[in-house]
Amino acid sequence: MPATYEPIATTTVSTASASVTMSSIPSTYTDLIVVAYATDSTSEGMGMYFNGDTGSNYSFMYFYDNGSGGVATGQNLNTTRINFSNLSSTISLYKAHILNYSNTTTFKTVFSNGGLAPEYVIAYSGNWRSTAAINSITFNVSSGTIGVGSIFTIYGIKAA
């Protein structure tokens, strides 16, 4: 049985920087899974954009709970990235699913979830209004930096 779910690439941040790009993603899988184990110096959260596209071609929504006050929700439309984590200076773990990332007929959908106990748990869904196959992902923060030691791993899942 051929491997169906396998790691494609891992990047470990050695110098604090505003963004991390993972490029040359092969088109041979059906879905991508991104696992981020990271910190953000300003606690503003991190987003991702694709193929270097920083136009207002993204939308996303989210819901979260911080242990008090019940579940809250919000959205951002016509924005320049899809948020997928609410990082803080304490390392936290997020997983994002990018389905059918290499097809050239549909816009791309992403959803992710993660959290930082005991502060909050959060989930995002978003789309990139492009029919281009995704061949690179850039993770960025609005201000501040992604911390040293942050790890980003991309996995590929291959359907029959």
Added chain:
Amino acid sequence: MLAGNTAYELPGDFQSIATVSVSSGGAANVEFTSIPATYQHLQIRAITRETNATFPGFSYLQVNNDTGSNYAVHLLSANGSSASVGQATSQSIMYTGPVGSTTSNTFGSMIIDILDYTSTSKYKNFRYFTCATNNSSGEMRYGSGLWYSLNAITSIKLFGNNGNWQQYSHFALYGIKAV
């Protein structure tokens, strides 16, 4: 994996069982049949779009062609403006949440985990995360589902709630092995 890199986590034994891509004529439903009993768990991963008149559309499933009132769900839903919870018991279908519909090229995402699907000593638990977002609205749902049956699951049928699945909807079924 690229040379010199190490993975953060090992994926384990995750294998593709079957895939359905909806063709230009659309499909009233998508069904996985003859699901082998050789895995511990199942996962469905899909991009979804149905012929609903408003955005988003919605979806549901049935197992082993069981149309009796043997399903329940419990869900958390949000649309960017408000969040809510809900439940439904003794249903003839298992609701699985939002999918794409009217907006061109815009599909929903769906991941459904089905745990211990071959067990003949307990009811079957489902966990799903579905979402559909366009540039003005959308919805996302976390849900759990229950099928009140001791039968092993051998088939799963997925429906759009208000119409047919549209072209390019893509459904993939995977099996997860245990040691």
